[in-house]
Amino acid sequence: FSRAAFVEVLDATTKEQLCFLDKVDPHSTIGDIKSLFYKSYPQWYPARQALRLDTRGKSLRDDEILQNLPVGTTATMYFKDLGPQLGWTTVFFAEYIGALLTYLVFFFRVPYIYSHTYALTSSPHPVVTLACVCHTFHYVKRLMETIFVHRFSHGTMPLRTIVKNCAYYWGFSAWLAYYINHPLYTPPSYGELQVKYALFTFAMCEIGNLSIHMSLSNLRTDGFRVRRFPTPTKNPFTWLFFFVSCPNYTYEVGAWLSFTVMTQCLPVAIYTLFGFIQMTIWAKVKHRAYIREFKDYPSVRTAIIPLIL
Amino acid sequence: MSAAAQGTSKAAHGDVAPKKKKGPGALATAYLVIYNVVMTAGWLVIAVGLVRAYLARGSYHGLYYSIEKPLNLVLISGIVPSSVVLTGFQVMSRVFLTWAVTHSVREVQSEDSVLLFVTAWTVTEIIRYSFYTFSLLNHLPYLIKWARYTFFIVLYPMGVSGELLTIYAALPYVQKTGLYSVTLPNKYNFSFDYYSFLILVMISYIPLFPQLYFHMMRQRKKVLGHTDDYSKVE
Numbered sequence: 001f002s003r004a005a006f007v008e009v010l011d012a013t014t015k016e017q018l019c020f021l022d023k024v025d026p027h028s029t030i031g032d033i034k035s036l037f038y039k040s041y042p043q044w045y046p047a048r049q050a051l052r053l054d055t056r057g058k059s060l061r062d063d064e065i066l067q068n069l070p071v072g073t074t075a076t077m078y079f080k081d082l083g084p085q086l087g088w089t090t091v092f093f094a095e096y097i098g099a100l101l102t103y104l105v106f107f108f109r110v111p112y113i114y115s116h117t118y119a120l121t122s123s124p125h126p127v128v129t130l131a132c133v134c135h136t137f138h139y140v141k142r143l144m145e146t147i148f149v150h151r152f153s154h155g156t157m158p159l160r161t162i163v164k165n166c167a168y169y170w171g172f173s174a175w176l177a178y179y180i181n182h183p184l185y186t187p188p189s190y191g192e193l194q195v196k197y198a199l200f201t202f203a204m205c206e207i208g209n210l211s212i213h214m215s216l217s218n219l220r221t222d223g224f225r226v227r228r229f230p231t232p233t234k235n236p237f238t239w240l241f242f243f244v245s246c247p248n249y250t251y252e253v254g255a256w257l258s259f260t261v262m263t264q265c266l267p268v269a270i271y272t273l274f275g276f277i278q279m280t281i282w283a284k285v286k287h288r289a290y291i292r293e294f295k296d297y298p299s300v301r302t303a304i305i306p307l308i309l
Numbered sequence: 310m311s312a313a314a315q316g317t318s319k320a321a322h323g324d325v326a327p328k329k330k331k332g333p334g335a336l337a338t339a340y341l342v343i344y345n346v347v348m349t350a351g352w353l354v355i356a357v358g359l360v361r362a363y364l365a366r367g368s369y370h371g372l373y374y375s376i377e378k379p380l381n382l383v384l385i386s387g388i389v390p391s392s393v394v395l396t397g398f399q400v401m402s403r404v405f406l407t408w409a410v411t412h413s414v415r416e417v418q419s420e421d422s423v424l425l426f427v428t429a430w431t432v433t434e435i436i437r438y439s440f441y442t443f444s445l446l447n448h449l450p451y452l453i454k455w456a457r458y459t460f461f462i463v464l465y466p467m468g469v470s471g472e473l474l475t476i477y478a479a480l481p482y483v484q485k486t487g488l489y490s491v492t493l494p495n496k497y498n499f500s501f502d503y504y505s506f507l508i509l510v511m512i513s514y515i516p517l518f519p520q521l522y523f524h525m526m527r528q529r530k531k532v533l534g535h536t537d538d539y540s541k542v543e
Binding site: 180182184185263264265267 | 494
């Protein structure tokens with residue numbers, strides 16, 4: 001490919017020239033170009049820039065090198081504003097802390113939620129306290145993973161998405177917490193036995209989910225260059241990889257199913273269903289991506305439910 | 310939102326006119342033509358039923374009863390061929406208004422507001438389904454196209470008014486009888502207040518109706534607009 005020394009940036013919709021960069025080092029990355037563009041347009045920080053070689057094509061990755069692109073001496077790129085962006089860490093924090101705290105508001109029966117005779121009282125049922133512990137643990141675990149385990153491939157997410165996601169997490173958390181902590185809450189039909197079994201499966205699924213997250217994180221230790229698909233390790237919880245592409249989602253659904261059984265609460269079941277649908281969609285996409293990328297991908301694997309889905 | 314939301318090209322409206330460039334094969338076209346003719350006929354039956362009942366009774370009162378059965382049939386036929394996903398907003402809201410409100414609350418069935426939205430839907434759908442039929446046969450009279458993209462200006466607000474008035478009329482009965490409502494305590498720790506739900510539905514018309522209405526306006530400009538361009542003076 002030729003050595004581009006000039007870069008021209010056009011608006012993807014109007015095609016007008018936004019910027020012309022000269023004396024650009026052919027070894028620069030797209031990230032460098034974005035930084036240069038940012039100097040002329042300080043309102044568009046690099047994370048909200050999408051640069052493409054044609055108006056409708058895929059956006060160029062930040063680590064791509066200018067001289068490796070199929071361009072002439074002057075590289076023409078199209079710019080699209082992705083809108084305000086937030087870092088993934090910020091997003092997850094907002095979602096998870098919101099969900100966690102919202103639930104606690106109902107657990108502690110903050111005044112004006114339930115009838116005033118019950119304000120700031122606690123439920124006589126042990127399962128209600130247990131449910132609060134499990135719910136809180138679930139989100140604390142997610143927060144810890146966000147800080148220590150996950151490695152994100154894209155830096156940011158659009159602002160609109162975070163508003164939508166927070167509404168989802170906080171809204172559902174409030175909805176199911178309202179019923180579980182309600183003064184008229186009815187404990188599970190099969191009593192302590194039901195709660196104990198559900199607690200056990202909940203714990204197994206949480207550990208399972210964590211194990212998968214850690215093994216996925218270990219796949220990325222060499223900075224995204226070598227691509228491998230996840231495989232079972234010595235940890236028995238990762239053996240679900242024999243059967244599914246996304247066992248983290250499988251375990252997540254399992255945890256919420258357990259929580260449903262533990263609380264015997266229909267809103268929790270509905271939340272689990274919604275989550276299941278969304279995660280199945282994600283799992284199917286990931287599954288297809290694995291199959292396309294790796295010729296030796298195990299054919300026995302399904303996306304999220306062994307042998308079925 | 311069910312009234313006169315004609316011509317929206319959103320797949321969510323579950324309409325069966327082909328939109329892809331390639332177009333369906335001969336068999337699929339034949340099926341679609343038959344389907345659209347049947348739907349046109351169905352709504353015509355309702356229209357005729359309304360007119361006959363009015364002439365027989367001499368008043369607008371209680372005309373719902375004379376077309377209750379064909380209306381249900383037509384609504385079911387409207388749902389069945391559309392896939393679960395594509396059966397959009399419009400079909401669902403029609404079904405909701407007919408079965409979950411009008412049919413479920415006997416007391417509102419003699420309300421004039423019911424006649425208002427049934428009439429609006431009837432006229433809309435006859436035009437819409439004949440539009441699809443003619444489009445499929447590649448013989449679309451300009452009158453039908455014009456009607457489809459013009460009548461909604463009146464029919465849409467008319468239908469929405471009828472729908473809102475009907476829901477509003479049903480409210481006291483729903484509250485009194487606790488229709489479709491579940492209270493605590495119960496085994497599944499769930500509750501649902503249909504009365505509050507209906508109020509929420511009414512509120513949702515506020516953001517949704519203008520959006521759909523102005524979308525139709527824009528569609529109208531696009532589809533019919535070119536005839537105006539020739540008369541523009543620069």
